[in-house]
Amino acid sequence: MKLRCATMKVTSRCNLRCEFCYEKQDNRKELSKDQIKHIIKFLKDNGCRTLMISGGEPLLRKDIYEIIEYASSNKIKTKLATNGTLLNCSVANRLKESGLDDIYISVGDMQDSDRLNNFYQTLKSYIHLSDSDFKIGVNVITSKTFINNINQHFNKIINAGIKTIFLIPPKPGNNVNWYRKECISSLYYIKLCKNILDWLDLIEISTDCAFWFLKKEIDIIKHDKLMDNYNCPAADSSFVINKEGLIYPCAYFELENYCAGNILNYNNVLSIFDSPGFQNFKIVCKSAESLFTPCISCKEDYESCIM
Ligand code: SF4
Ligand code: SF4
Numbered sequence: 001m002k003l004r005c006a007t008m009k010v011t012s013r014c015n016l017r018c019e020f021c022y023e024k025q026d027n028r029k030e031l032s033k034d035q036i037k038h039i040i041k042f043l044k045d046n047g048c049r050t051l052m053i054s055g056g057e058p059l060l061r062k063d064i065y066e067i068i069e070y071a072s073s074n075k076i077k078t079k080l081a082t083n084g085t086l087l088n089c090s091v092a093n094r095l096k097e098s099g100l101d102d103i104y105i106s107v108g109d110m111q112d113s114d115r116l117n118n119f120y121q122t123l124k125s126y127i128h129l130s131d132s133d134f135k136i137g138v139n140v141i142t143s144k145t146f147i148n149n150i151n152q153h154f155n156k157i158i159n160a161g162i163k164t165i166f167l168i169p170p171k172p173g174n175n176v177n178w179y180r181k182e183c184i185s186s187l188y189y190i191k192l193c194k195n196i197l198d199w200l201d202l203i204e205i206s207t208d209c210a211f212w213f214l215k216k217e218i219d220i221i222k223h224d225k226l227m228d229n230y231n232c233p234a235a236d237s238s239f240v241i242n243k244e245g246l247i248y249p250c251a252y253f254e255l256e257n258y259c260a261g262n263i264l265n266y267n268n269v270l271s272i273f274d275s276p277g278f279q280n281f282k283i284v285c286k287s288a289e290s291l292f293t294p295c296i297s298c299k300e301d302y303e304s305c306i307m
Pocket of ligand 1: 018021083106
Protein backbone atom coordinates (compact mmCIF):
# COMPACT_ATOMS: atom_id res chain seq x y z
CA MET A 1 0.00 0.00 0.00
CA LYS A 2 1.46 3.26 -1.11
CA LEU A 3 -0.39 6.52 -1.45
CA ARG A 4 -0.19 7.85 -5.01
CA CYS A 5 -3.11 10.20 -5.41
CA ALA A 6 -5.84 11.82 -3.43
CA THR A 7 -8.96 13.82 -4.14
CA MET A 8 -9.79 16.68 -1.83
CA LYS A 9 -13.21 18.28 -1.82
CA VAL A 10 -12.42 21.75 -0.52
CA THR A 11 -16.07 22.77 -0.26
CA SER A 12 -19.52 21.32 -0.81
CA ARG A 13 -20.99 24.73 -1.68
CA CYS A 14 -21.92 25.32 -5.27
CA ASN A 15 -23.54 28.03 -7.36
CA LEU A 16 -25.42 25.43 -9.43
CA ARG A 17 -28.00 22.75 -8.63
CA CYS A 18 -27.38 20.06 -11.23
CA GLU A 19 -29.84 17.22 -11.47
CA PHE A 20 -27.08 14.64 -11.40
CA CYS A 21 -25.33 16.15 -8.36
CA TYR A 22 -24.63 13.92 -5.40
CA GLU A 23 -23.07 16.48 -3.06
CA LYS A 24 -25.00 17.58 0.00
CA GLN A 25 -24.48 21.32 -0.26
CA ASP A 26 -23.84 23.13 3.01
CA ASN A 27 -21.09 25.32 4.41
CA ARG A 28 -20.78 23.75 7.83
CA LYS A 29 -17.48 22.39 9.04
CA GLU A 30 -15.51 23.40 5.97
CA LEU A 31 -11.76 22.92 6.43
CA SER A 32 -9.81 26.13 6.91
CA LYS A 33 -7.00 27.12 4.59
CA ASP A 34 -4.41 26.22 7.25
CA GLN A 35 -6.00 22.82 7.80
CA ILE A 36 -5.95 22.18 4.06
CA LYS A 37 -2.29 23.15 3.87
CA HIS A 38 -1.55 20.85 6.78
CA ILE A 39 -3.31 18.00 4.92
CA ILE A 40 -1.41 18.74 1.70
CA LYS A 41 1.88 18.58 3.59
CA PHE A 42 0.77 15.30 5.18
CA LEU A 43 -0.11 13.89 1.73
CA LYS A 44 3.19 15.02 0.29
CA ASP A 45 5.20 13.54 3.18
CA ASN A 46 3.37 10.25 2.66
CA GLY A 47 4.15 9.90 -1.03
CA CYS A 48 1.15 11.50 -2.74
CA ARG A 49 2.07 12.64 -6.25
CA THR A 50 -1.26 13.82 -7.63
CA LEU A 51 -4.00 15.85 -5.99
CA MET A 52 -7.41 16.43 -7.54
CA ILE A 53 -9.08 19.45 -5.97
CA SER A 54 -12.84 19.35 -6.33
CA GLY A 55 -16.08 20.25 -4.57
CA GLY A 56 -18.85 21.49 -4.70
CA GLU A 57 -17.43 24.32 -6.74
CA PRO A 58 -13.83 24.90 -5.58
CA LEU A 59 -13.61 28.35 -7.20
CA LEU A 60 -16.08 29.61 -4.59
CA ARG A 61 -13.20 29.53 -2.11
CA LYS A 62 -11.32 32.83 -2.15
CA ASP A 63 -8.17 31.05 -0.96
CA ILE A 64 -8.20 28.52 -3.80
CA TYR A 65 -5.13 30.06 -5.51
CA GLU A 66 -3.12 29.86 -2.31
CA ILE A 67 -4.17 26.23 -1.83
CA ILE A 68 -3.11 25.33 -5.39
CA GLU A 69 0.13 27.24 -5.02
CA TYR A 70 0.91 25.40 -1.81
CA ALA A 71 0.28 21.98 -3.39
CA SER A 72 2.28 22.89 -6.45
CA SER A 73 5.21 24.21 -4.39
CA ASN A 74 5.20 20.84 -2.63
CA LYS A 75 5.79 19.23 -6.03
CA ILE A 76 2.36 17.62 -6.17
CA LYS A 77 0.73 17.44 -9.60
CA THR A 78 -2.39 19.51 -9.03
CA LYS A 79 -5.65 19.19 -10.92
CA LEU A 80 -8.87 21.12 -10.51
CA ALA A 81 -12.43 20.00 -11.26
CA THR A 82 -14.80 22.94 -11.71
CA ASN A 83 -18.22 23.64 -13.19
CA GLY A 84 -16.54 26.44 -15.16
CA THR A 85 -19.17 29.10 -14.52
CA LEU A 86 -16.77 31.29 -12.51
CA LEU A 87 -13.94 31.00 -14.98
CA ASN A 88 -12.81 33.93 -17.03
CA CYS A 89 -9.53 34.93 -18.54
CA SER A 90 -8.12 36.46 -15.38
CA VAL A 91 -9.21 33.52 -13.20
CA ALA A 92 -7.65 31.10 -15.66
CA ASN A 93 -4.43 33.10 -15.68
CA ARG A 94 -4.28 33.16 -11.90
CA LEU A 95 -4.85 29.40 -11.76
CA LYS A 96 -2.04 28.85 -14.16
CA GLU A 97 0.26 31.20 -12.28
CA SER A 98 -0.56 29.35 -9.06
CA GLY A 99 0.97 26.25 -10.62
CA LEU A 100 -2.16 24.32 -11.58
CA ASP A 101 -1.32 21.46 -13.97
CA ASP A 102 -4.70 20.38 -15.35
CA ILE A 103 -8.20 21.80 -15.27
CA TYR A 104 -11.33 19.74 -15.90
CA ILE A 105 -14.50 21.65 -16.63
CA SER A 106 -17.74 19.82 -16.07
CA VAL A 107 -20.26 20.20 -18.87
CA GLY A 108 -22.73 17.87 -17.17
CA ASP A 109 -24.49 15.64 -19.67
CA MET A 110 -24.55 18.56 -22.13
CA GLN A 111 -28.31 19.18 -21.87
CA ASP A 112 -28.19 22.63 -20.29
CA SER A 113 -27.82 25.05 -23.20
CA ASP A 114 -27.17 28.14 -20.99
CA ARG A 115 -24.34 26.37 -19.29
CA LEU A 116 -22.90 25.16 -22.58
CA ASN A 117 -23.07 28.63 -24.15
CA ASN A 118 -21.31 30.06 -21.14
CA PHE A 119 -18.71 27.30 -21.41
CA TYR A 120 -18.00 27.97 -25.12
CA GLN A 121 -17.80 31.72 -24.54
CA THR A 122 -15.41 31.38 -21.64
CA LEU A 123 -13.32 28.82 -23.43
CA LYS A 124 -12.67 31.15 -26.34
CA SER A 125 -10.97 33.65 -24.04
CA TYR A 126 -8.55 31.30 -22.39
CA ILE A 127 -7.97 28.41 -24.76
CA HIS A 128 -4.52 29.90 -25.37
CA LEU A 129 -3.59 28.65 -21.92
CA SER A 130 -3.61 25.11 -23.20
CA ASP A 131 -0.59 25.91 -25.39
CA SER A 132 1.83 24.88 -22.69
CA ASP A 133 1.60 21.95 -20.31
CA PHE A 134 -1.61 23.36 -18.85
CA LYS A 135 -4.23 20.84 -19.85
CA ILE A 136 -7.90 21.75 -20.26
CA GLY A 137 -10.33 18.87 -20.40
CA VAL A 138 -14.05 18.39 -19.95
CA ASN A 139 -15.85 16.10 -17.54
CA VAL A 140 -18.97 14.60 -19.04
CA ILE A 141 -21.77 12.73 -17.28
CA THR A 142 -22.65 9.86 -19.59
CA SER A 143 -26.41 9.84 -19.12
CA LYS A 144 -28.75 8.01 -21.51
CA THR A 145 -29.57 11.31 -23.21
CA PHE A 146 -25.88 12.06 -23.69
CA ILE A 147 -25.20 8.64 -25.21
CA ASN A 148 -28.17 9.04 -27.56
CA ASN A 149 -26.53 12.18 -28.96
CA ILE A 150 -22.92 11.25 -28.41
CA ASN A 151 -21.55 11.97 -31.89
CA GLN A 152 -23.07 15.43 -32.03
CA HIS A 153 -21.69 16.20 -28.54
CA PHE A 154 -18.21 14.92 -29.33
CA ASN A 155 -18.17 17.11 -32.41
CA LYS A 156 -19.09 20.17 -30.36
CA ILE A 157 -16.38 19.46 -27.81
CA ILE A 158 -13.69 18.95 -30.42
CA ASN A 159 -14.74 22.06 -32.35
CA ALA A 160 -14.40 24.04 -29.13
CA GLY A 161 -10.71 23.12 -29.09
CA ILE A 162 -10.86 20.62 -26.24
CA LYS A 163 -8.36 17.78 -26.45
CA THR A 164 -9.34 15.64 -23.47
CA ILE A 165 -12.67 14.20 -22.38
CA PHE A 166 -13.22 12.43 -19.11
CA LEU A 167 -16.31 10.22 -19.03
CA ILE A 168 -18.09 9.77 -15.72
CA PRO A 169 -20.91 7.27 -15.15
CA PRO A 170 -24.10 8.66 -13.61
CA LYS A 171 -24.13 8.05 -9.89
CA PRO A 172 -27.19 7.93 -7.61
CA GLY A 173 -27.47 11.38 -6.09
CA ASN A 174 -29.81 14.06 -4.83
CA ASN A 175 -32.39 13.71 -7.60
CA VAL A 176 -33.63 10.13 -7.58
CA ASN A 177 -35.97 10.71 -10.50
CA TRP A 178 -33.16 11.99 -12.71
CA TYR A 179 -31.02 8.98 -11.85
CA ARG A 180 -33.84 6.51 -12.56
CA LYS A 181 -34.44 8.14 -15.92
CA GLU A 182 -30.82 8.61 -16.97
CA CYS A 183 -28.77 5.78 -15.42
CA ILE A 184 -27.47 3.52 -18.15
CA SER A 185 -28.38 -0.08 -18.69
CA SER A 186 -25.95 -2.70 -20.05
CA LEU A 187 -27.23 -2.00 -23.56
CA TYR A 188 -26.41 1.68 -23.24
CA TYR A 189 -23.02 0.81 -21.86
CA ILE A 190 -22.30 -1.33 -24.93
CA LYS A 191 -23.58 1.47 -27.16
CA LEU A 192 -21.19 3.88 -25.43
CA CYS A 193 -18.23 1.52 -25.84
CA LYS A 194 -18.99 1.07 -29.55
CA ASN A 195 -19.48 4.78 -30.17
CA ILE A 196 -16.29 6.03 -28.65
CA LEU A 197 -14.15 3.82 -30.88
CA ASP A 198 -14.60 6.24 -33.77
CA TRP A 199 -13.32 9.16 -31.72
CA LEU A 200 -10.16 7.77 -30.19
CA ASP A 201 -7.92 9.10 -32.98
CA LEU A 202 -9.35 12.59 -32.67
CA ILE A 203 -9.41 13.23 -28.95
CA GLU A 204 -7.95 11.80 -25.78
CA ILE A 205 -10.72 9.94 -23.98
CA SER A 206 -10.22 8.75 -20.46
CA THR A 207 -12.64 7.47 -17.93
CA ASP A 208 -13.39 6.61 -14.39
CA CYS A 209 -12.30 3.15 -13.31
CA ALA A 210 -15.96 2.55 -12.52
CA PHE A 211 -16.30 2.13 -16.31
CA TRP A 212 -14.03 -0.88 -16.06
CA PHE A 213 -14.74 -2.45 -19.44
CA LEU A 214 -14.60 0.82 -21.32
CA LYS A 215 -11.31 1.76 -19.70
CA LYS A 216 -9.87 -1.56 -20.74
CA GLU A 217 -11.18 -1.16 -24.28
CA ILE A 218 -9.59 2.30 -24.61
CA ASP A 219 -6.24 1.01 -23.38
CA ILE A 220 -6.27 -1.93 -25.77
CA ILE A 221 -6.88 0.38 -28.71
CA LYS A 222 -4.51 3.13 -27.61
CA HIS A 223 -1.65 0.90 -26.55
CA ASP A 224 -2.40 -2.02 -28.80
CA LYS A 225 -2.10 -4.45 -25.95
CA LEU A 226 -4.22 -5.91 -23.22
CA MET A 227 -3.66 -4.12 -19.94
CA ASP A 228 -4.88 -6.96 -17.80
CA ASN A 229 -4.17 -5.47 -14.42
CA TYR A 230 -7.02 -3.22 -13.40
CA ASN A 231 -6.65 -3.06 -9.69
CA CYS A 232 -9.02 -0.69 -8.02
CA PRO A 233 -6.83 1.93 -6.33
CA ALA A 234 -9.37 2.83 -3.65
CA ALA A 235 -8.07 2.21 -0.12
CA ASP A 236 -4.79 0.90 -1.59
CA SER A 237 -3.15 3.86 -3.27
CA SER A 238 -5.79 6.56 -3.25
CA PHE A 239 -8.62 8.00 -1.22
CA VAL A 240 -11.02 10.92 -1.05
CA ILE A 241 -11.07 13.61 1.63
CA ASN A 242 -14.32 15.49 2.09
CA LYS A 243 -14.68 19.16 3.02
CA GLU A 244 -14.61 18.31 6.74
CA GLY A 245 -11.48 16.16 6.44
CA LEU A 246 -13.28 12.80 6.58
CA ILE A 247 -11.54 10.13 4.50
CA TYR A 248 -13.33 7.62 2.23
CA PRO A 249 -11.92 4.96 -0.15
CA CYS A 250 -13.48 6.53 -3.26
CA ALA A 251 -16.07 9.14 -4.21
CA TYR A 252 -18.44 6.28 -5.11
CA PHE A 253 -18.26 4.89 -1.60
CA GLU A 254 -18.65 7.88 0.70
CA LEU A 255 -20.51 5.87 3.27
CA GLU A 256 -20.17 5.89 7.03
CA ASN A 257 -19.17 2.24 7.32
CA TYR A 258 -16.18 2.79 4.99
CA CYS A 259 -15.00 6.07 6.55
CA ALA A 260 -11.46 6.07 7.96
CA GLY A 261 -12.14 9.04 10.26
CA ASN A 262 -10.69 12.53 10.01
CA ILE A 263 -7.34 12.96 8.30
CA LEU A 264 -6.39 15.67 10.80
CA ASN A 265 -6.20 12.96 13.47
CA TYR A 266 -3.62 10.84 11.63
CA ASN A 267 0.18 10.91 11.81
CA ASN A 268 0.88 8.50 8.99
CA VAL A 269 -0.93 7.17 6.00
CA LEU A 270 -0.52 3.48 6.79
CA SER A 271 -2.86 3.83 9.75
CA ILE A 272 -5.47 5.20 7.33
CA PHE A 273 -5.16 2.16 5.07
CA ASP A 274 -5.33 -0.07 8.19
CA SER A 275 -8.37 1.73 9.63
CA PRO A 276 -11.52 -0.33 10.34
CA GLY A 277 -13.45 1.65 7.69
CA PHE A 278 -10.97 0.85 4.91
CA GLN A 279 -10.63 -2.76 6.05
CA ASN A 280 -14.39 -3.01 5.98
CA PHE A 281 -14.42 -1.64 2.41
CA LYS A 282 -11.91 -4.27 1.35
CA ILE A 283 -13.89 -7.10 2.94
CA VAL A 284 -17.28 -5.99 1.67
CA CYS A 285 -16.43 -4.52 -1.73
CA LYS A 286 -12.99 -5.70 -2.67
CA SER A 287 -12.74 -9.31 -1.63
CA ALA A 288 -9.90 -11.36 -3.11
CA GLU A 289 -12.41 -13.61 -4.85
CA SER A 290 -14.05 -10.74 -6.64
CA LEU A 291 -13.28 -10.86 -10.33
CA PHE A 292 -14.21 -7.26 -10.92
CA THR A 293 -13.66 -3.89 -9.32
CA PRO A 294 -15.92 -2.86 -6.44
CA CYS A 295 -17.97 -0.71 -8.76
CA ILE A 296 -18.91 -3.73 -10.78
CA SER A 297 -19.41 -6.14 -7.94
CA CYS A 298 -21.04 -3.80 -5.46
CA LYS A 299 -24.78 -4.28 -5.20
CA GLU A 300 -25.02 -2.79 -1.78
CA ASP A 301 -25.76 0.82 -2.60
CA TYR A 302 -26.31 1.02 -6.33
CA GLU A 303 -29.05 -1.43 -7.03
CA SER A 304 -29.94 -0.01 -10.37
CA CYS A 305 -26.34 0.59 -11.38
CA ILE A 306 -25.04 -1.63 -14.15
CA MET A 307 -21.54 -1.86 -12.77
S1 SF4 B 1 -22.64 18.49 -9.93
FE1 SF4 B 1 -20.99 19.91 -9.50
S2 SF4 B 1 -21.59 21.79 -10.50
FE2 SF4 B 1 -23.42 20.58 -10.33
S3 SF4 B 1 -24.40 21.23 -8.42
FE3 SF4 B 1 -23.09 19.46 -7.95
S4 SF4 B 1 -21.16 20.33 -7.29
FE4 SF4 B 1 -22.28 21.95 -8.39
S1 SF4 C 1 -14.26 1.94 -6.19
FE1 SF4 C 1 -14.66 1.97 -8.40
S2 SF4 C 1 -14.42 4.10 -9.05
FE2 SF4 C 1 -13.55 3.87 -7.02
S3 SF4 C 1 -11.40 3.52 -7.39
FE3 SF4 C 1 -12.35 1.50 -7.23
S4 SF4 C 1 -12.94 0.90 -9.28
FE4 SF4 C 1 -12.45 3.07 -9.32
